[in-house]
Amino acid sequence: MSKAPVTIKDIARLLGISKSTVSRALSGNADVNPDTKRKVLELARKLDYQPNVVAVSLKQQRTNTLGVIIPETVNRFFAKAVGGIQKMANLAGFNVIICQSDESYVTEKKNLQALVSSRVDGLLVSVSRETDRYDHFEAVISKSIPLVFFDRIVEGLEASQVYSDNYEVTKEATHHLIAQGCQRIAFVAGPQHLYNSRNRLRGYLDALKESNIPVRDNYIIQSQYKLDKTDEYTRHLLKMKERPDAVFAINDYAALEMMHAIKKAGLRVPDDIAILGFNNENICRFVEPALSSIDHPAYDMGAAAAEILLNQVRNESIEPVRRLIQSRLVVRESTHRLKR
Amino acid sequence: MSKAPVTIKDIARLLGISKSTVSRALSGNADVNPDTKRKVLELARKLDYQPNVVAVSLKQQRTNTLGVIIPETVNRFFAKAVGGIQKMANLAGFNVIICQSDESYVTEKKNLQALVSSRVDGLLVSVSRETDRYDHFEAVISKSIPLVFFDRIVEGLEASQVYSDNYEVTKEATHHLIAQGCQRIAFVAGPQHLYNSRNRLRGYLDALKESNIPVRDNYIIQSQYKLDKTDEYTRHLLKMKERPDAVFAINDYAALEMMHAIKKAGLRVPDDIAILGFNNENICRFVEPALSSIDHPAYDMGAAAAEILLNQVRNESIEPVRRLIQSRLVVRESTHRLKR
DNA sequence: GTGAAAGCGCTAACAA
DNA sequence: TTGTTAGCGCTTTCAC
Secondary structure (H helix, E strand, O other): OOOOOOOHHHHHHHHOOOHHHHHHHHHOOOOOOHHHHHHHHHHHHHOOOOOOHHHHHHHHOOOOEEEEEEOOOOOHHHHHHHHHHHHHHHHOOOEEEEEEOOOOHHHHHHHHHHHHHOOOOEEEEOOOOOOOOOHHHHHHHHOOOOEEEEOOOOOOOOOEEEEEOHHHHHHHHHHHHHHOOOOOEEEEEOOOOOHHHHHHHHHHHHHHHHOOOOOOHHHEEEOOOOOOOHHHHHHHHHHOOOOOOEEEOOOHHHHHHHHHHHHHOOOOOOOOOEEEOOOOOHHHHHOOOOOEEEEOOHHHHHHHHHHHHHHHHHHOOOOOOEEEEOOEEEOOHHHOOOOO | OOOOOOOHHHHHHHHOOOHHHHHHHHHOOOOOOHHHHHHHHHHHHHOOOOOOHHHHHHHHOOOOEEEEEEOOOOOHHHHHHHHHHHHHHHHOOOEEEEEEOOOOHHHHHHHHHHHHHOOOOEEEEOOOOOOOOOHHHHHHHHOOOOEEEEOOOOOOOOOEEEEEOHHHHHHHHHHHHHHOOOOOEEEEEOOOOOHHHHHHHHHHHHHHHHOOOOOOHHHEEEOOOOOOOHHHHHHHHHHOOOOOOEEEOOOHHHHHHHHHHHHHOOOOOOOOOEEEOOOOOHHHHHOOOOOEEEEOOHHHHHHHHHHHHHHHHHHOOOOOOEEEEOOEEEOOHHHOOOOO
16 A cells, blocks of 8 residues: 655656756765756655665665664663664664564574674674573674674674673672671672673672682572572572571662562661662662662663774774773662661 | 675576576575575575575565654663564564654654655654654655554554553542542643643543542642653642642652652651552562552553554555553552551 | 666566 | 566766
8 A cells, every 4th residue: 555655766757857866966965956956855855755775775785774682672771771872873874773682592693693684784782691602693793794792792702892890890899798797798690601790700709708708609699591589589598597698689670679578577678688789770769778789881881882883884994892881889778787 | 894795696606597596496485496496595504695685675665674663762661562562573574673762853753754764664653752743643644654653642643553541540540549538639740742641630630520529730740841850849749738648650760759758758658648650660569668550561562553563564454443452550558548 | 967877686577 | 497687776987
């Protein structure tokens, strides 16, 4: 039912000129008789002519489009990062296609192929939790398609990386808990094939070591892949003989869920158990006690990644770049113990 | 620097056959000598051939792509709706391009033009808060591009709509507050040119009317466009001579912020002031008191909208459809008063 | 300043 | 079963 869209051919026919002239008039970067140009622009506007970017893309061998793969849009961190990406891309006149891997390697690989097939000019990727092999990225790199990882980065590939200092900030946060008098600090760790999860765990362990606090394996909880087991962890932790006096949660929502359970169990936060979140969602400020957390500038990471990618796309030089974006510890009530 | 991607021409040359044969072998829906076919597929895999969908799109005059315009990805409601859209689209072999209007009419219009220029096969739109005229949508409709509005719908256009019963559920929720003994119910209303905001306000007003509770204008707060004035509203409400005994917030985050301020002011929720949110975020369950809210099935709305659109795209019939998705009131502690 | 023609990668009607 | 050809909408070289 769809009417055929207006093309330069239509305009040319109606004006009795050739389509090359119409093209030139429309693009504006070639000499065209001002009078002809005016007529063309007028008619184009009147017919609501929209250039067919599909045709332009085919001709130019570039789509002015960036492909993005993130684990999930409902994850606020990535939603914000996408905001930064889109901002930068649009400023540069680029479109953005967003795919979700749903934390699945298989889906991530399919997304990648779809984006390559769509001939995006470059790729921005935050890998899925499940991804522990990188053949699909290697294929992209061998095609010389510019690729920038952000946040959930992959090491050892010829690709740029925008990442935050998970190691440093986690170490700092652990020291902060220790300074509050906490000695039995539980830590919920993510999958260890992920760069970020590894660094967080390292930061935690090194902080303990630096403070001569023995590491106890049963305080380290290995979070599962997909299932949300926060409920289970919490019960497990509360039942321990030597109950932890602090918990480093895997994110803010898990922290709040834990806090809820702890309070239900008749314990006080932070005096019995201090809680630390991850991501510094808005909501941290509005709960009681207000939740301490670690702030990652998601928007900035997305923007930085897009900036690097756009540079590579335009310069045709894809020399890998590494950019660190600073995270920071935000101390609120949930980890602020009054000194005794 | 980017290497030229492998094309069917390359495969044809390497195999000493014509590119039409390669095309046929690859597409699989034409008679090709099984032996030739095998050779083609083998070489294609070996060279990691990815069909150029740009060329296919130009040829076929359809892109197998849906365009989506939402106000913001950081809004969880839309993030979830996008999840539903992508699921349906991918099942049907369609890609999705997502644009954010940032709640701006101008950006929305630009997004729309970009998507039309990209020759998407259909459009899914939730209008920006600022949008109060619809010329840009009319232009799309006059081009016979299938268009489905979801959640933030527009009335009076030849387009399909997927919406939730804001009127009914708001009325029900208001009656619930009244049943709890609330008589002075404050209501934070959204911009009245928006269909949803209008219906919510209507629901609230009609409930009061049905219960013979006089409407008091100063209990109705007109929320501003962009600025988050929750802080200001709350102080204003708390300072009133006849302080409200219930507040209908504009969303869950605003509700939590209000709850926080109310508690800080030494008042109890729900006994002094009951609070009702909107959207039923996960977090509602983990705050104290747990927040009553209204649940909108965002994912389902997105999925339903995509389903309708895909139908129209495939059938070439764009007879507008209206689909209602049920919302529901979720009562928790923040509006549950013990009867005296 | 303008037009004719070629070609981007692919599909499909037609011919062989 | 296969090859030839035309053409999707656009840009760009070349010639005038």
